[in-house]
Amino acid sequence: MPFLKIVLLAILTLLAACGSRSTPSPTYVDANAHACLSETIYFEAGNTDDGRIAVGEVILNRAADARFPASVCDVVDERTNGMCQFSYRCDGRISAPKNPDRLALAQETARQLLGGAHSNLSNGALFFHAATIAPGWFGTLTRLGQFGGNIFYR
Numbered sequence: 429m430p431f432l433k434i435v436l437l438a439i440l441t442l443l444a445a446c447g448s449r450s451t452p453s454p455t456y457v458d459a460n461a462h463a464c465l466s467e468t469i470y471f472e473a474g475n476t477d478d479g480r481i482a483v484g485e486v487i488l489n490r491a492a493d494a495r496f497p498a499s500v501c502d503v504v505d506e507r508t509n510g511m512c513q514f515s516y517r518c519d520g521r522i523s524a525p526k527n528p529d530r531l532a533l534a535q536e537t538a539r540q541l542l543g544g545a546h547s548n549l550s551n552g553a554l555f556f557h558a559a560t561i562a563p564g565w566f567g568t569l570t571r572l573g574q575f576g577g578n579i580f581y582r
Contacts, residue, residue, distance in 0.1 A: 461500035462538050468504050470525050470534035471516035472556075472578070478549060479576015480537040485550040486580065488541060493554060500542075553580035 465487055473483040490496035490503045497503050504514060512518035525531040556578040557566055569581035 458500075458542065461542055462535070464501040464504045465538035465542060466531070466535045467523075467525070468514055468516075469537055470531055471523060472514055473534070473537075474576040474578070475530065475533075476576040477537075479578060480534060481541070481547060482550040482553065482573075482575035482580055483556065483578065484537055484541040485546065485548070486553050486556055488546070489550070489552060489554050496554075549575065550580050552582050555581040 465484055468487055469480050469484050473479040487500055487503050491498060491500050497506055504517070506513045516523050525534075551572045553572050555566060555569060557563065559574055559577050559579050563579070566579070566581050572580045572582055574580070
């Protein structure tokens with residue numbers, strides 16, 4: 429009889445394992461999210477690693493925050509009072525990447541961030557602006573730091 433219990437336990441364990449859901453691979457990256465995040469990093473972040481990571485983190489932080497749209501592309505496409513959240517989306521110029529090396533860096537940064545490589549460099553930032561412009565209403569927010577050519581806030 430003990431032999432049958434062991435066999436039955438083994439069969440139940442095997443059935444439970446077969447019926448369990450596998451978790452998605454952490455390296456899977458949604459193509460649409462990757463394209464939207466890469467584009468924003470390319471146009472908004474400049475050429476430093478820190479700048480690219482921090483801009484990417486803002487997009488992901490917004491997508492995770494209930495006050496913003498829930499997807500990366502919806503965050504990038506969001507408009508408030510008819511104004512784009514990201515200037516390159518509304519500046520009237522054709523926004524096609526022209527520098528293949530810079531685009532490759534933006535794409536790699538986006539892939540890493542979407543794959544779970546969050547460093548929290550931006551300390552939870554939800555907003556940023558170019559360091560070359562006056563802060564305007566950003567001055568009412570908590571400044572978190574400057575990365576690349578941008579100043580980041582929460």
